[in-house]
Amino acid sequence: MAAREYGQYSGVTQALELVGERWAMLIVRDLLVGPRRYGELAAGLPRIPTNILAARLKELQAAGVLRRAPHSRIIVYELTPYGRELEPIVLALGAWGFKALADPRDEQIITPDSMTIDLRAAFRPEVASRLPATAYAGRFGQAELLIRVDGTVLDVQRGDGPADLAFATGPGIRRLITGELAPDRAISTGIVEVLGGHRNLLGRFANTFHLAA
Template identity: 45%
Template sequence: MSPRRSYDQYCSAARALDLVGDRWTLLIVRELLAGPRRYTDLHADLPGVSTDVLASRLKDMEQGGLAVRRRLPPPGAASVYELTARGEQLLPVLQALGAWGEAELGERRPTDAVRAHWFALPLLRALEGEGLVEVSLEEGEFHLQVGAQEGPVYGDGPAPAEAGARLVMDAGTCEAVARGEVSLSDAVRHGRVTVTGEGTPAKLLRQA
């Protein structure tokens, strides 16, 4: 196997880019922040990536200590990829990058793919407190672990347990929050987001 390319610079930013600077790598991290994922699921939620590139990036992430591949026990009996503790430490990196990129979003283009859970990280930046939050959009449902220090920070579908907060909004409102055009608390105040539940995130939103 040929060695990975390196900038060969004694600089922490360059060393970091040696690991995550290739196209698609950070987006794979975004998907794995939801927890273990099968290769087919990753490919389905990364529209535009070829199977060869995805396989190559996952192999590089394993070699770099960012992800591991393991076999689920029966009856699952499928192989999944998941982030290591080192890989999970990229969450604030992705959050900072996402905040910086808000100004680049603009209106959704006809060619833009979208998945409901892609709004998870922008909403995590907007929520305070700790607890399980369920979000319902026209595109689907997902849930967030607000304040989580390790493990999956979001997931597809309804919350696996009783959520302390539930947010219901339309796609336009969620996109406006993701673009930084309106704060989540302002959207709640103006009736664009319905908040239910007695968890800390819900209470803080209603009090804002």
Template identity: 40%
Template sequence: MPTSRSYRDSCGIARALDIVGERWALLVVRELLFAPQRFSELRHALPHVSSNVLTDRLQELEHHGVIRRRPAEGQRVYELTERGRKLEPIVLALGDWGIDAPQPPPPAALSATSLLIFLQRAARPDPAAPPTTYRLELDGRVWTLRLASGRVQVRPGEPATAAVSLRAAPKTLSALLAEPATLATACADGSIAVAGDLSAIDRLLHAVTDPWPSGDQERHADVAGSHTS
């Protein structure tokens, strides 16, 4: 059942932790950063949380105005409220801080949202290169990636047009980000499915391992490797 525990501390930090300090709460927020999700999608993204605990966290976050439920295509989805959206920079800052922490023991999960957050934060494509749009399918869900003006933009859903389409498991794509030289092998053995301009995939991978401008390459390579289990 939902917890009513409190630090009983008037500090704003303590009051914030009263709301989002329980296990899995901030990971639920992470999963909703890009798009609303159904309960089943959240369970898939967070495979080590039980259904009962996830239900409790969702009820608590909804009670505190962090998320809300709404109908969508005959089903119920969860999405961040305006108040919940204010947690985004906090969650992203936690990710930056935690990138140097030890990897968890296997089996470790890696959600599509986590990988997309990493791509958006770590990739630094050449700002002089022409814009490129990608269709990316991860765990059965389609995303649009756009490389433009030296940044990666992510949004849910199908692109109107795309230079290339890539289908992969999040962990497989994470491994490619750590070792772009294995792209041809991954295509050949069926680990990934690519349709369109393969060189565009190569540019995306190298935007992480060899970001533009150079000078922070070692750091980004370490970050990419930390996402690979």
């Protein structure tokens, strides 16, 4: 029996044998945002050793979770339909883990893909469907995201663009998303800095993206 096998015949153990190795689920998380080149995956997971990244990609490809595909004359990694079935699991895992988040350590950062998945996990389409379409330009540390909400549809892209509300924040955004801080208090304490647009829309953002602490 291989060292990574658990010796049990069950769906849970099989799943863990496929994606339970360290870094595997974070690779899946980032590929849920979109296809990535090898270098982009490495940049999004700055502490992963290159040999581990190569090994995990090979293992996940062999398991049918991801594949290599040509894209604009370059090779990217993308999830297969089987791999994309992990999306609700990853979002649920993110929402569960959000409950245990405390203040970040000095070496912890927010990446564009990690924040995108956190926003997907926190998105409340049943609330958004009752609100006007809104665009937010969010700067989360070094990660810049353009967040568009139109009814039950959430679209998150890297970069900047026209927005109804532009704001800058950091890991403290957790306190707004969990409801620990009211929007006005988040602004007055400097957790969120309004850069442009209508500051009252931060309340709409907090209603649209919410995870219980």
